Amino acid sequence: MEVTTVSVKQLNLYVKSLIESDARLLNVSVAGEISNYKNHYSSGHWYFTLKDNDAQIRCVMFSTYTFKVPFKVEDGMRVVIRGRVSIYERDGQYQLYAESMESAGEGDLAVAFNKLKEKLQREGLFSVEEKRPLKKFPEKIAVLTSDTGAAVRDILNIISNRYPVCDILLCPVSVQGESAAGSMIDMLDRVYELEDVDTIIIGRGGGSLEDLWAFNNETLARKIYESPIPVISAVGHETDFTICDFVADVRASTPSHAAELAVPDKNALLNTIFSYRSSLLNSLLLKYKMANAKYELAVSGTLLSAPYKYFDNLALKIDNIEEKNLNSFKNVVFAFDKRLSDVAARLDALSPLKTISRGFAAVNSNGKPIKSANELSVGQEINIRLSDGDADCKITKIRCEK
Protein backbone atom coordinates (compact mmCIF):
# COMPACT_ATOMS: atom_id res chain seq x y z
CA MET A 1 0.00 0.00 0.00
CA GLU A 2 1.27 3.40 -0.90
CA VAL A 3 1.80 5.81 2.00
CA THR A 4 0.42 9.29 1.51
CA THR A 5 2.53 12.10 2.97
CA VAL A 6 0.49 14.42 5.17
CA SER A 7 1.22 17.59 7.14
CA VAL A 8 1.65 17.48 10.91
CA LYS A 9 -1.61 19.30 11.27
CA GLN A 10 -3.42 16.76 9.14
CA LEU A 11 -1.97 13.96 11.25
CA ASN A 12 -3.00 15.59 14.51
CA LEU A 13 -6.47 16.32 13.21
CA TYR A 14 -6.86 12.71 12.12
CA VAL A 15 -5.85 11.33 15.55
CA LYS A 16 -8.16 13.87 17.14
CA SER A 17 -11.08 12.68 15.03
CA LEU A 18 -10.29 9.08 16.06
CA ILE A 19 -10.33 9.94 19.76
CA GLU A 20 -13.44 12.05 19.46
CA SER A 21 -15.28 9.31 17.66
CA ASP A 22 -15.07 7.14 20.79
CA ALA A 23 -18.15 7.97 22.81
CA ARG A 24 -16.59 6.65 26.05
CA LEU A 25 -13.88 9.32 25.82
CA LEU A 26 -16.45 12.08 25.44
CA ASN A 27 -17.65 11.59 28.99
CA VAL A 28 -15.09 10.32 31.49
CA SER A 29 -14.72 10.63 35.23
CA VAL A 30 -11.14 10.50 36.55
CA ALA A 31 -9.78 10.61 40.10
CA GLY A 32 -6.30 11.95 40.86
CA GLU A 33 -4.17 14.60 42.51
CA ILE A 34 -3.73 18.10 41.12
CA SER A 35 -0.21 19.21 40.36
CA ASN A 36 1.40 22.09 38.46
CA TYR A 37 -1.82 24.08 38.75
CA LYS A 38 -1.75 27.37 36.84
CA ASN A 39 -4.54 29.91 36.58
CA HIS A 40 -3.90 31.78 33.34
CA TYR A 41 -3.94 35.45 34.29
CA SER A 42 -5.81 36.84 31.28
CA SER A 43 -7.98 34.03 29.95
CA GLY A 44 -8.91 32.58 33.34
CA HIS A 45 -8.40 29.06 32.01
CA TRP A 46 -6.87 26.55 34.39
CA TYR A 47 -3.99 24.34 33.34
CA PHE A 48 -2.82 21.48 35.55
CA THR A 49 -1.69 17.91 35.67
CA LEU A 50 -3.83 15.16 37.16
CA LYS A 51 -1.75 12.37 38.61
CA ASP A 52 -1.66 9.31 40.78
CA ASN A 53 1.24 7.13 41.84
CA ASP A 54 1.93 5.70 38.41
CA ALA A 55 0.73 8.08 35.74
CA GLN A 56 -0.29 11.59 34.84
CA ILE A 57 -2.37 13.42 32.25
CA ARG A 58 -2.41 17.06 31.19
CA CYS A 59 -5.66 18.84 31.90
CA VAL A 60 -7.28 22.10 30.94
CA MET A 61 -10.43 23.64 32.35
CA PHE A 62 -11.80 26.59 30.44
CA SER A 63 -13.08 29.62 32.27
CA THR A 64 -16.62 28.80 31.16
CA TYR A 65 -16.40 25.88 33.62
CA THR A 66 -13.94 27.07 36.26
CA PHE A 67 -16.36 29.51 37.87
CA LYS A 68 -18.58 26.57 38.84
CA VAL A 69 -15.84 25.00 40.99
CA PRO A 70 -16.86 25.91 44.56
CA PHE A 71 -13.43 25.65 46.21
CA LYS A 72 -9.95 27.09 45.79
CA VAL A 73 -7.82 24.74 43.74
CA GLU A 74 -4.31 23.99 44.96
CA ASP A 75 -1.52 21.62 44.10
CA GLY A 76 -1.75 18.36 46.02
CA MET A 77 -5.53 18.44 46.12
CA ARG A 78 -7.28 15.17 45.42
CA VAL A 79 -10.17 15.61 42.98
CA VAL A 80 -12.57 13.79 40.71
CA ILE A 81 -12.84 15.34 37.25
CA ARG A 82 -15.54 14.83 34.66
CA GLY A 83 -14.86 15.82 31.09
CA ARG A 84 -13.77 14.64 27.67
CA VAL A 85 -10.48 13.53 26.21
CA SER A 86 -9.13 15.11 23.08
CA ILE A 87 -6.02 16.35 21.36
CA TYR A 88 -4.83 19.92 21.17
CA GLU A 89 -3.73 19.70 17.56
CA ARG A 90 -1.31 22.64 17.71
CA ASP A 91 0.92 20.82 20.22
CA GLY A 92 -0.06 17.25 19.46
CA GLN A 93 -0.87 17.12 23.14
CA TYR A 94 -3.41 14.66 24.34
CA GLN A 95 -5.33 16.03 27.29
CA LEU A 96 -8.35 15.95 29.51
CA TYR A 97 -10.79 18.81 28.97
CA ALA A 98 -12.34 19.18 32.41
CA GLU A 99 -15.93 20.30 32.69
CA SER A 100 -16.52 19.77 36.39
CA MET A 101 -14.39 19.16 39.46
CA GLU A 102 -15.21 17.71 42.84
CA SER A 103 -12.98 17.60 45.86
CA ALA A 104 -12.03 14.10 47.01
CA GLY A 105 -10.13 15.06 50.14
CA GLU A 106 -6.55 16.12 50.59
CA GLY A 107 -3.78 14.51 48.61
CA ASP A 108 -1.19 12.28 50.30
CA LEU A 109 1.52 14.94 50.10
CA ALA A 110 -0.74 17.57 51.61
CA VAL A 111 -1.65 15.21 54.45
CA ALA A 112 2.00 14.44 55.16
CA PHE A 113 2.85 18.14 55.01
CA ASN A 114 0.17 19.15 57.49
CA LYS A 115 1.06 16.31 59.86
CA LEU A 116 4.72 17.32 59.98
CA LYS A 117 3.83 20.98 60.28
CA GLU A 118 1.61 20.34 63.29
CA LYS A 119 4.22 18.11 64.93
CA LEU A 120 7.06 20.62 64.65
CA GLN A 121 4.78 23.45 65.65
CA ARG A 122 3.87 21.61 68.86
CA GLU A 123 7.57 21.16 69.57
CA GLY A 124 8.03 24.92 69.30
CA LEU A 125 10.31 24.89 66.27
CA PHE A 126 8.33 27.68 64.64
CA SER A 127 8.04 29.96 67.66
CA VAL A 128 8.70 33.63 67.11
CA GLU A 129 11.00 33.89 70.15
CA GLU A 130 13.41 31.48 68.47
CA LYS A 131 13.79 33.70 65.40
CA ARG A 132 17.03 35.63 65.29
CA PRO A 133 17.48 38.96 63.52
CA LEU A 134 19.69 38.97 60.45
CA LYS A 135 23.02 40.74 60.62
CA LYS A 136 22.47 44.21 59.21
CA PHE A 137 25.84 44.52 57.51
CA PRO A 138 26.90 40.94 56.73
CA GLU A 139 30.42 40.33 55.49
CA LYS A 140 29.89 36.85 54.17
CA ILE A 141 26.76 35.03 53.05
CA ALA A 142 26.54 31.30 52.34
CA VAL A 143 24.14 30.46 49.51
CA LEU A 144 22.83 26.89 49.46
CA THR A 145 21.10 26.15 46.19
CA SER A 146 21.60 24.38 42.91
CA ASP A 147 24.54 25.91 41.06
CA THR A 148 22.78 25.54 37.74
CA GLY A 149 19.42 27.16 38.49
CA ALA A 150 18.20 30.70 38.01
CA ALA A 151 18.03 31.15 41.79
CA VAL A 152 21.80 31.30 42.26
CA ARG A 153 22.16 33.83 39.43
CA ASP A 154 19.39 36.03 40.86
CA ILE A 155 20.91 35.96 44.34
CA LEU A 156 24.43 36.72 43.09
CA ASN A 157 23.24 39.59 40.90
CA ILE A 158 21.19 41.23 43.61
CA ILE A 159 23.83 40.98 46.34
CA SER A 160 26.55 42.24 43.99
CA ASN A 161 24.43 45.20 42.97
CA ARG A 162 23.02 46.09 46.36
CA TYR A 163 25.97 45.49 48.65
CA PRO A 164 29.23 44.45 47.00
CA VAL A 165 30.96 44.75 50.39
CA CYS A 166 29.60 41.31 51.22
CA ASP A 167 31.46 38.20 50.10
CA ILE A 168 29.55 35.17 48.90
CA LEU A 169 30.18 31.51 49.57
CA LEU A 170 28.43 29.37 46.98
CA CYS A 171 27.40 26.00 48.37
CA PRO A 172 26.09 23.89 45.51
CA VAL A 173 23.48 21.36 46.63
CA SER A 174 20.89 19.21 45.01
CA VAL A 175 17.46 20.80 45.58
CA GLN A 176 15.18 18.25 43.93
CA GLY A 177 14.76 14.53 44.05
CA GLU A 178 15.65 11.71 46.43
CA SER A 179 19.11 12.92 47.43
CA ALA A 180 18.22 16.60 47.80
CA ALA A 181 17.46 16.74 51.54
CA GLY A 182 20.58 14.72 52.40
CA SER A 183 22.74 16.91 50.19
CA MET A 184 21.47 20.06 51.90
CA ILE A 185 21.91 18.57 55.38
CA ASP A 186 25.54 17.62 54.63
CA MET A 187 26.27 21.07 53.24
CA LEU A 188 24.69 22.78 56.25
CA ASP A 189 26.96 20.73 58.52
CA ARG A 190 29.97 22.06 56.63
CA VAL A 191 28.76 25.67 56.68
CA TYR A 192 28.03 25.50 60.42
CA GLU A 193 31.75 24.77 60.95
CA LEU A 194 32.75 28.07 59.31
CA GLU A 195 33.29 31.03 61.58
CA ASP A 196 33.04 33.90 59.14
CA VAL A 197 29.59 33.26 57.67
CA ASP A 198 27.03 35.84 58.88
CA THR A 199 23.90 34.67 57.06
CA ILE A 200 22.74 31.53 55.25
CA ILE A 201 20.34 31.58 52.32
CA ILE A 202 18.84 28.21 51.46
CA GLY A 203 16.37 27.75 48.63
CA ARG A 204 15.51 27.21 45.01
CA GLY A 205 13.31 28.64 42.27
CA GLY A 206 9.68 27.73 41.65
CA GLY A 207 8.39 24.29 40.77
CA SER A 208 5.60 21.86 41.46
CA LEU A 209 4.73 20.62 44.94
CA GLU A 210 6.82 17.52 44.18
CA ASP A 211 9.78 19.64 43.01
CA LEU A 212 9.80 21.55 46.28
CA TRP A 213 9.24 18.46 48.39
CA ALA A 214 12.81 18.19 49.73
CA PHE A 215 12.19 21.38 51.68
CA ASN A 216 9.49 19.57 53.65
CA ASN A 217 11.96 17.03 54.98
CA GLU A 218 11.85 16.68 58.76
CA THR A 219 15.59 16.09 59.26
CA LEU A 220 16.43 19.10 57.09
CA ALA A 221 13.94 21.23 59.02
CA ARG A 222 15.55 20.23 62.34
CA LYS A 223 19.02 20.89 60.92
CA ILE A 224 17.97 24.42 59.92
CA TYR A 225 16.42 24.95 63.35
CA GLU A 226 19.75 24.05 65.00
CA SER A 227 21.73 26.51 62.88
CA PRO A 228 24.18 28.71 64.81
CA ILE A 229 23.87 31.25 61.97
CA PRO A 230 20.64 33.08 61.00
CA VAL A 231 18.95 31.34 58.06
CA ILE A 232 16.76 32.80 55.30
CA SER A 233 14.64 30.27 53.46
CA ALA A 234 13.73 31.11 49.88
CA VAL A 235 11.74 28.34 48.26
CA GLY A 236 9.71 28.75 45.08
CA HIS A 237 7.27 31.60 44.68
CA GLU A 238 5.29 33.78 47.05
CA THR A 239 2.46 31.26 47.34
CA ASP A 240 4.70 28.29 48.11
CA PHE A 241 5.14 27.47 51.78
CA THR A 242 7.44 24.70 52.97
CA ILE A 243 8.38 23.37 56.40
CA CYS A 244 11.80 24.99 55.98
CA ASP A 245 10.07 28.36 55.64
CA PHE A 246 8.53 27.89 59.08
CA VAL A 247 11.74 26.89 60.90
CA ALA A 248 14.02 29.45 59.22
CA ASP A 249 14.68 32.74 61.00
CA VAL A 250 13.32 34.66 58.02
CA ARG A 251 11.12 33.45 55.18
CA ALA A 252 11.67 35.10 51.81
CA SER A 253 9.00 34.74 49.14
CA THR A 254 11.56 34.12 46.37
CA PRO A 255 15.35 33.70 46.07
CA SER A 256 15.61 37.31 44.78
CA HIS A 257 13.65 38.50 47.79
CA ALA A 258 16.04 36.59 50.06
CA ALA A 259 18.99 38.45 48.56
CA GLU A 260 17.22 41.76 49.17
CA LEU A 261 16.50 40.86 52.79
CA ALA A 262 20.07 39.67 53.37
CA VAL A 263 21.95 42.86 52.55
CA PRO A 264 21.36 46.61 52.84
CA ASP A 265 21.01 48.75 49.73
CA LYS A 266 24.14 50.57 48.56
CA ASN A 267 22.24 53.59 47.27
CA ALA A 268 20.33 54.07 50.50
CA LEU A 269 23.64 53.82 52.39
CA LEU A 270 25.29 56.36 50.10
CA ASN A 271 22.39 58.71 50.86
CA THR A 272 22.88 58.14 54.59
CA ILE A 273 26.60 58.86 54.29
CA PHE A 274 25.83 61.98 52.30
CA SER A 275 23.40 63.22 54.92
CA TYR A 276 25.99 62.65 57.66
CA ARG A 277 28.42 64.69 55.60
CA SER A 278 25.93 67.56 55.21
CA SER A 279 25.21 67.39 58.91
CA LEU A 280 28.94 67.65 59.69
CA LEU A 281 29.14 70.72 57.50
CA ASN A 282 26.02 72.31 58.96
CA SER A 283 27.22 71.72 62.51
CA LEU A 284 30.56 73.34 61.71
CA LEU A 285 28.87 76.29 59.99
CA LEU A 286 26.62 76.74 63.00
CA LYS A 287 29.60 76.74 65.35
CA TYR A 288 31.26 79.49 63.31
CA LYS A 289 28.09 81.50 63.12
CA MET A 290 27.67 81.27 66.87
CA ALA A 291 31.28 82.31 67.49
CA ASN A 292 30.82 85.15 65.06
CA ALA A 293 27.61 86.26 66.72
CA LYS A 294 29.45 86.46 70.05
CA TYR A 295 32.07 88.79 68.56
CA GLU A 296 29.38 90.85 66.94
CA LEU A 297 27.58 91.22 70.22
CA ALA A 298 30.82 92.35 71.84
CA VAL A 299 31.48 95.16 69.37
CA SER A 300 27.90 96.09 68.44
CA GLY A 301 28.31 94.66 65.02
CA THR A 302 30.42 97.37 63.39
CA LEU A 303 33.70 95.65 62.72
CA LEU A 304 32.50 92.17 62.04
CA SER A 305 29.38 92.64 59.99
CA ALA A 306 31.34 92.37 56.80
CA PRO A 307 32.95 88.97 57.46
CA TYR A 308 29.63 87.68 58.72
CA LYS A 309 27.99 88.50 55.42
CA TYR A 310 30.92 87.03 53.65
CA PHE A 311 30.39 83.85 55.59
CA ASP A 312 26.68 83.76 54.76
CA ASN A 313 27.53 83.92 51.09
CA LEU A 314 29.96 81.15 51.61
CA ALA A 315 27.26 78.98 53.15
CA LEU A 316 25.11 79.50 50.07
CA LYS A 317 27.97 78.58 47.81
CA ILE A 318 28.61 75.29 49.51
CA ASP A 319 24.98 74.34 49.96
CA ASN A 320 25.50 71.71 47.34
CA ILE A 321 28.77 70.45 48.57
CA GLU A 322 30.86 68.08 46.57
CA GLU A 323 33.73 66.11 47.91
CA LYS A 324 36.29 68.06 45.93
CA ASN A 325 34.85 71.27 47.35
CA LEU A 326 35.37 70.14 50.90
CA ASN A 327 39.07 70.91 50.88
CA SER A 328 38.70 74.37 49.38
CA PHE A 329 35.90 75.03 51.83
CA LYS A 330 38.18 74.02 54.65
CA ASN A 331 40.81 76.49 53.44
CA VAL A 332 38.23 79.25 53.38
CA VAL A 333 37.09 78.32 56.87
CA PHE A 334 40.65 78.41 58.13
CA ALA A 335 41.22 81.78 56.44
CA PHE A 336 38.08 83.07 58.08
CA ASP A 337 39.20 81.65 61.38
CA LYS A 338 42.46 83.59 61.11
CA ARG A 339 40.57 86.75 60.16
CA LEU A 340 38.36 86.36 63.20
CA SER A 341 41.34 86.17 65.51
CA ASP A 342 43.04 89.13 63.77
CA VAL A 343 39.91 91.19 64.29
CA ALA A 344 39.72 90.06 67.88
CA ALA A 345 43.31 91.20 68.44
CA ARG A 346 42.55 94.61 66.91
CA LEU A 347 39.46 94.94 69.05
CA ASP A 348 41.50 94.14 72.07
CA ALA A 349 44.02 96.87 71.23
CA LEU A 350 41.27 99.46 70.72
CA SER A 351 39.31 98.54 73.79
CA PRO A 352 38.99 101.30 76.46
CA LEU A 353 39.43 98.59 79.05
CA LYS A 354 43.09 98.34 78.03
CA THR A 355 43.56 102.07 78.73
CA ILE A 356 41.61 101.94 81.95
CA SER A 357 43.75 99.09 83.16
CA ARG A 358 46.74 101.43 82.98
CA GLY A 359 45.11 103.71 85.62
CA PHE A 360 42.78 105.93 83.57
CA ALA A 361 39.05 106.14 84.22
CA ALA A 362 36.04 106.75 82.00
CA VAL A 363 33.49 109.32 83.21
CA ASN A 364 29.79 109.16 82.39
CA SER A 365 26.83 111.27 83.27
CA ASN A 366 23.35 109.87 82.69
CA GLY A 367 24.95 107.27 80.43
CA LYS A 368 26.71 109.90 78.26
CA PRO A 369 30.51 110.06 78.21
CA ILE A 370 32.00 113.25 79.66
CA LYS A 371 34.89 114.41 77.49
CA SER A 372 35.55 117.88 78.93
CA ALA A 373 35.61 119.62 82.36
CA ASN A 374 33.43 122.29 80.75
CA GLU A 375 30.58 119.81 80.56
CA LEU A 376 30.48 119.52 84.34
CA SER A 377 28.68 121.56 86.95
CA VAL A 378 28.96 121.64 90.76
CA GLY A 379 26.56 119.23 92.42
CA GLN A 380 26.22 117.08 89.25
CA GLU A 381 26.18 113.32 89.76
CA ILE A 382 28.60 111.33 87.62
CA ASN A 383 29.79 107.74 87.25
CA ILE A 384 33.45 106.69 87.13
CA ARG A 385 34.35 103.48 85.37
CA LEU A 386 37.54 101.68 86.44
CA SER A 387 38.95 98.41 85.18
CA ASP A 388 37.43 96.38 87.97
CA GLY A 389 34.29 98.34 88.86
CA ASP A 390 32.65 101.77 88.95
CA ALA A 391 31.63 104.46 91.45
CA ASP A 392 28.86 107.15 91.67
CA CYS A 393 30.28 110.61 92.62
CA LYS A 394 29.11 114.19 93.14
CA ILE A 395 31.08 117.18 91.74
CA THR A 396 32.24 119.57 94.50
CA LYS A 397 34.68 121.80 92.59
CA ILE A 398 35.57 122.37 88.91
CA ARG A 399 38.90 123.64 87.53
CA CYS A 400 38.86 124.31 83.78
CA GLU A 401 42.24 124.58 82.08
CA LYS A 402 40.96 126.04 78.85
Add this chain to the structure above:
Amino acid sequence: MSTEKKTFEEALSELEKISKKLESEDVTLENAIELFEKGVELSKECSNMLTSAKQKIEKITDMEQPLYD
Protein backbone atom coordinates in the same frame (compact mmCIF):
# COMPACT_ATOMS: atom_id res chain seq x y z
CA MET B 1 39.67 40.17 55.59
CA SER B 2 42.43 41.64 57.71
CA THR B 3 41.67 42.48 61.30
CA GLU B 4 43.24 45.97 61.24
CA LYS B 5 40.99 47.14 58.47
CA LYS B 6 37.74 48.73 59.58
CA THR B 7 34.59 46.97 58.46
CA PHE B 8 31.93 49.03 56.73
CA GLU B 9 29.71 48.68 59.78
CA GLU B 10 32.43 50.07 62.08
CA ALA B 11 33.25 52.97 59.78
CA LEU B 12 29.58 53.89 59.39
CA SER B 13 28.86 53.79 63.11
CA GLU B 14 31.97 55.91 63.82
CA LEU B 15 30.78 58.43 61.25
CA GLU B 16 27.39 58.51 62.94
CA LYS B 17 28.99 59.10 66.35
CA ILE B 18 31.19 61.93 65.09
CA SER B 19 28.28 63.56 63.34
CA LYS B 20 26.20 63.44 66.57
CA LYS B 21 29.12 64.76 68.61
CA LEU B 22 29.70 67.70 66.30
CA GLU B 23 26.01 68.56 66.63
CA SER B 24 26.26 68.80 70.42
CA GLU B 25 26.89 72.25 71.91
CA ASP B 26 29.80 71.49 74.19
CA VAL B 27 32.38 71.15 71.42
CA THR B 28 34.95 73.92 71.06
CA LEU B 29 35.64 75.49 67.70
CA GLU B 30 39.06 73.92 67.61
CA ASN B 31 37.64 70.51 68.44
CA ALA B 32 34.92 71.02 65.87
CA ILE B 33 37.43 71.43 63.05
CA GLU B 34 39.14 68.23 64.12
CA LEU B 35 35.84 66.30 64.26
CA PHE B 36 34.78 67.75 60.94
CA GLU B 37 37.99 66.61 59.23
CA LYS B 38 37.74 63.16 60.77
CA GLY B 39 34.07 62.87 59.76
CA VAL B 40 34.72 63.90 56.18
CA GLU B 41 37.56 61.40 56.00
CA LEU B 42 35.29 58.63 57.33
CA SER B 43 32.46 59.52 54.98
CA LYS B 44 34.90 59.20 52.07
CA GLU B 45 36.10 55.90 53.43
CA CYS B 46 32.51 54.60 53.71
CA SER B 47 31.47 55.60 50.21
CA ASN B 48 34.69 54.20 48.79
CA MET B 49 34.00 50.88 50.47
CA LEU B 50 30.60 50.76 48.77
CA THR B 51 31.61 51.98 45.34
CA SER B 52 34.91 50.21 44.91
CA ALA B 53 34.27 47.04 46.90
CA LYS B 54 35.96 43.95 45.50
CA GLN B 55 33.43 41.23 46.19
CA LYS B 56 34.89 37.79 46.70
CA ILE B 57 32.89 34.81 45.46
CA GLU B 58 34.03 31.42 46.69
CA LYS B 59 32.56 28.03 46.05
CA ILE B 60 32.58 24.99 48.27
CA THR B 61 33.50 22.02 46.13
CA ASP B 62 33.68 18.36 46.96
CA MET B 63 37.46 18.64 47.10
CA GLU B 64 36.98 21.12 49.92
CA GLN B 65 39.10 23.61 48.03
CA PRO B 66 37.71 27.09 47.69
CA LEU B 67 37.64 28.45 44.16
CA TYR B 68 38.07 32.14 43.65
CA ASP B 69 36.22 33.81 40.85
